[in-house]
Amino acid sequence: MFKADLHTHSFYSDGTSSPEEVSYEAWKAGVKIFALADHDTTDGVLAAKEACTKRNLDFVPAVEISTCEHDHLHFLGYNIDLNNQEFQNFLFQNRQNRLNRIRQIISQIAASGVDLTEEDVFSLASYTVSRAHVADALKKKKIVSSRQEGFRKFLIPGQVGYVPSAGVSVIEAICQIKKAGGLAVMAHPGLVQDVWNFPAWKEAGLDGLEVFYPSHSYTLKQELLKIARKYDLFATGGSDYHGPHAGRISSLGVNIPIPYSDRLLRKLLNK
Numbered sequence: 001m002f003k004a005d006l007h008t009h010s011f012y013s014d015g016t017s018s019p020e021e022v023s024y025e026a027w028k029a030g031v032k033i034f035a036l037a038d039h040d041t042t043d044g045v046l047a048a049k050e051a052c053t054k055r056n057l058d059f060v061p062a063v064e065i066s067t068c069e070h071d072h073l074h075f076l077g078y079n080i081d082l083n084n085q086e087f088q089n090f091l092f093q094n095r096q097n098r099l100n101r102i103r104q105i106i107s108q109i110a111a112s113g114v115d116l117t118e119e120d121v122f123s124l125a126s127y128t129v130s131r132a133h134v135a136d137a138l139k140k141k142k143i144v145s146s147r148q149e150g151f152r153k154f155l156i157p158g159q160v161g162y163v164p165s166a167g168v169s170v171i172e173a174i175c176q177i178k179k180a181g182g183l184a185v186m187a188h189p190g191l192v193q194d195v196w197n198f199p200a201w202k203e204a205g206l207d208g209l210e211v212f213y214p215s216h217s218y219t220l221k222q223e224l225l226k227i228a229r230k231y232d233l234f235a236t237g238g239s240d241y242h243g244p245h246a247g248r249i250s251s252l253g254v255n256i257p258i259p260y261s262d263r264l265l266r267k268l269l270n271k
């Protein structure tokens with residue numbers, strides 16, 4: 001087994017730790033290859049890279065892109081050229097769309113009689129603002145008791161603060177990653193099994209599949225490995241770590257069986 005973590009978040013999006021802290025925690029957990037994959041921003045990547053270099057931990061620059069086709073249909077871009085201006089403009093536009101969505105969410109929640117302002121939410125976000133910050137603001141005001149409850153009571157479909165995702169189409173997400181010289185990997189396929197469309201995504205340039213993910217069962221992982229073989233996708237893995245105060249999984253690193261880890265290292269590090 002080989003321990004990797006190619007999917008983590010810092011406070012540059014909805015994580016609660018700095019890029020340095022996340023890298024350090026990953027190294028402490030015995031991770032051998034690490035990626036910071038914040039939502040719609042690469043601003044934390046250089047700091048994470050430096051922290052990894054200091055500890056001889058292999059590092060891969062990454063980003064996670066949301067799509068408009070499902071709240072959890074996300075794509076990871078690895079080894080993108082961070083200086084590609086067109087890609088940075090694309091991320092900037094995504095962040096603007098996010099901001100508009102969050103404003104709409106806040107105004108719907110406020111209109112329902114809950115005391116919530118933009119200031120309550122934006123003061124909690126360092127960089128990329130997300131629904132997690134809305135949930136955190138509701139928690140801070142003691143309207144809910146956790147980030148999860150905030151989502152459940154206000155932010156999911158059917159609740160007063162639900163606004164459809166402001167992301168791009170899947171094809172656009174994949175194409176933008178490829179145009180910036182990156183590898184496109186589908187994140188947490190187990191969360192969106194009802195919308196799988198591998199033939200079309202492969203056609204658009206999909207390279208990999210996040211098979212090894214904490215909530216994926218053994219059976220699901222076997223099914224995903226079969227799909228990966230069928231469409232010639234490399235298997236990756238990550239914890240989706242969001243930091244110690246995010247109310248979700250708080251351990252870093254996932255185990256990747258050896259033949260898959262070898263291919264992953266070749267793909268991401270040219271090793």
Ligand SMILES: [Zn+2]
Pocket residue numbers: 064072074187188
């Ligand atoms: Zn995601």
Ligand SMILES: [Zn+2]
Pocket residue numbers: 007009064240
């Ligand atoms: Zn994520």
